[in-house]
Amino acid sequence: MTGNLTQGLVDTNILILRSSIDPDLLPDEFAISAVTLAELSAGVNLVFGDSPQMIMERAHRLDILQRTEREFDPLPFDASCARIFGRLSAAVAAIGRTPLRRTADLMIAATAVANRLPLYTTNPDDYEGLMGILTLVPVPRP
Numbered sequence: 001m002t003g004n005l006t007q008g009l010v011d012t013n014i015l016i017l018r019s020s021i022d023p024d025l026l027p028d029e030f031a032i033s034a035v036t037l038a039e040l041s042a043g044v045n046l047v048f049g050d051s052p053q054m055i056m057e058r059a060h061r062l063d064i065l066q067r068t069e070r071e072f073d074p075l076p077f078d079a080s081c082a083r084i085f086g087r088l089s090a091a092v093a094a095i096g097r098t099p100l101r102r103t104a105d106l107m108i109a110a111t112a113v114a115n116r117l118p119l120y121t122t123n124p125d126d127y128e129g130l131m132g133i134l135t136l137v138p139v140p141r142p
């Protein structure tokens with residue numbers, strides 16, 4: 001894939017909020033990282049309890065996960081992504097932030113960089129310190 005603003009990688013929050021986001025704010029063609037599927041899967045499994053609210057939340061998260069699995073063939077986190085992840089971790093540490101607290105975000109960003117795609121997110125602060133390495137496209141939260 002070659003990166004341009006008609007193509008992009010979307011992070012997990014974009015997928016969670018996608019039904020409320022204006023489609024004109026997203027690329028025409030978008031991909032996801034395998035890391036995003038991991039985050040969505042964890043999200044389903046981290047909702048505990050049998051209250052009606054928890055049951056509804058778990059069902060909602062499962063719906064997002066299943067829809068994502070049907071719609072996307074995720075880009076893998078491979079050796080190229082792993083090398084870039086190291087660079088991104090160093091860039092984040094250089095501005096005084098803790099890379100370990102941002103592991104999933106940095107892995108998603110590394111996937112975008114490795115595939116030469118801009119990264120679309122509703123949480124641009126999660127990627128602070130990566131300017132010049134990552135092309136970031138902030139999307140307003142609905």
